[in-house]
Amino acid sequence: MITVAIVEDDIVLAESYARELGSSNDISVVAVCTTAADARIALAERQPNVIVLDLVLPDTPGHTLIMEVRTLVPKADIMVLTAFDDYQRIYDSIAAGAMGYLTKILGYGELAGAVRQIHAGESPVSAGVARKILLAMRGSIRSSPELEKLSRRELEVLQFIASGYSYLEVATSLNISLETVRTHIRNAYKKLHINSRREAANLINGMVLQQK
Numbered sequence: 001m002i003t004v005a006i007v008e009d010d011i012v013l014a015e016s017y018a019r020e021l022g023s024s025n026d027i028s029v030v031a032v033c034t035t036a037a038d039a040r041i042a043l044a045e046r047q048p049n050v051i052v053l054d055l056v057l058p059d060t061p062g063h064t065l066i067m068e069v070r071t072l073v074p075k076a077d078i079m080v081l082t083a084f085d086d087y088q089r090i091y092d093s094i095a096a097g098a099m100g101y102l103t104k105i106l107g108y109g110e111l112a113g114a115v116r117q118i119h120a121g122e123s124p125v126s127a128g129v130a131r132k133i134l135l136a137m138r139g140s141i142r143s144s145p146e147l148e149k150l151s152r153r154e155l156e157v158l159q160f161i162a163s164g165y166s167y168l169e170v171a172t173s174l175n176i177s178l179e180t181v182r183t184h185i186r187n188a189y190k191k192l193h194i195n196s197r198r199e200a201a202n203l204i205n206g207m208v209l210q211q212k
Contacts, residue, residue, distance in 0.1 A: 002119045005031040005048040007039045007065070008081070009057050013104075017052060017081075017111060024112045036060035036068075044072045050115050053098075055082040055089055063092035067159060068173055070097045077118045081111070085129050096159075100124040146203065149191045157184040162201040 008014035031042040055062030079100035103126045114124040160170040
């Protein structure tokens with residue numbers, strides 16, 4: 001049984017998704033959340049296999065929540081389901097950790113199919129989204145040997161800092177001490193030869209893809 005959580009601020013849409021997915025014999029909807037605050041609690045408690053997540057939430061940007069969810073539910077696959085398919089949102093979502101990206105123009109049954117795909121290790125994307133990713137990648141993939149110098153935890157901390165989190169918020173999100181956060185930041189800054197949050201953000205934003 002594939003357990004699924006839905007994070008969608010439009011309650012009518014959220015309930016529609018839940019009904020569709022719930023009609024499948026191999027999928028169980030374990031949480032429906034309309035805010036990021038509700039999602040943080042429910043996801044940590046339920047630990048779903050797949051999270052279907054909208055990017056426009058009333059209290060937290062979707063890509064920011066994706067980064068948090070990766071810590072709260074480390075084994076879950078995150079699939080964006082949104083009305084927006086602009087490059088920046090796609091990039092931000094993938095960089096934050098989403099493994100699928102669908103627009104809300106779906107036929108009945110397609111959402112369930114996408115849930116099965118992502119749970120099986122695939123990365124479902126809408127056709128228009130796939131085209132934008134390919135166009136962006138054409139001749140514009142940038143490797144980042146600088147970031148390869150960082151440990152996994154240093155990179156996680158740096159990603160939060162680059163997204164605007166305070167040191168205390170990073171410590172709370174990653175369940176580590178404030179001093180440990182400071183140590184990781186000092187080490188990361190030293191390895192990367194940078195001195196500020198702005199420099200960290202510029203580097204992280206170019207980590208996967210860089211627009212021409």
